[in-house]
Amino acid sequence: MGYDWHKLLIDKSQVALPHVLRCGQSFRWRFINGVWSIGLKNRVLMLRQEEKALYYTSVGPGQPGLSDEQLIKDYFNLHVDLVKLYGEWAKDKRFHGHLAGIRILRQDPWENLCSFICSSNNNIKRISKMVESLCREFGPYIATVDGHEYHDFPAPEALAADSVEEKLRSLGFGYRAKYINITAKMVCDMPAGLDYLQGLRDETYTDAHTALLAFSGVGPKVADCVCLMSLDKHNCVPVDTHVWQIATRDYRLSAKNNPKGHQAIQRYFQDLWGEYAGWAHSVLFAADLSDLENGINVKSEPLIEVKTESTLETKLEP
């Protein structure tokens, strides 16, 4: 099957897919035979990267008024010059030698919220499994590509039925099953629905953060992750035990590992890094991440299929 690959001129130092898509922001990306793919906004989006260019193509109808290129530029926050930011952060010696191309995504707030409700007391591998279950069981089918089924992330209505909690428990969600179910009901009961979450992009950090805390299974850390990764609060630094360790070990801060201590650490990093403090934090965070490149959702087809299907090199010549 021949894909119509399009080229976007962007350097790896601006976005490094293997790191950005595996550092605990989005949990749905697959990596199959050198191609990154995801079911997003009613299409299967596929990406492939070279040193100075990103190649993209898609399968499925998509959404009216949202081209693949628009989706990519929005999803990856490509209007932000990451290289310039790295230059500013380099004043901090601890940044020297860290991974390049790690940027904050601009995800869908609803998916972001649900994913991070799943993330409490949890690890990336298991979160990925849970989010995939969510999409497979409750998300609308989009297409099958090279033998792999792709679903979109489920709408709140699909997760609001009373039967959902038990189903999620059987899928290994544990106590988070109830949180997801209740939060979905809450969003469905809102007059504005998903627009309410989307609208938090226009609110201040404090207001957005407070609003998110009202949802079930959402504490300060999860609220901060959503603020940073889908609500444009670029200077928000989510502090968990991991970031707490970086702060106390590498930065010699003497904060306690409790909410007050976490808040103090957040303020310290915001002062230090400025407007895009949340982005800076993700670079240090990723550097410490043992889960990076751990083989989640990675598949390789038998060699013979690679030759015959030839989704890569032969179709990529500009």
Place this chain on the structure above:
DNA sequence: TCGCCCCCTCTTAC
């Protein structure tokens, strides 16, 4: 196999 620890939040108890 058995502990122990987790990218936490909620609840209860001071």
Place this chain on the structure above:
DNA sequence: AGTAAGAGGGGGC
């Protein structure tokens, strides 16, 4: 009122 401690499912080490 603000803070502290324990429970909660499953999986990794």
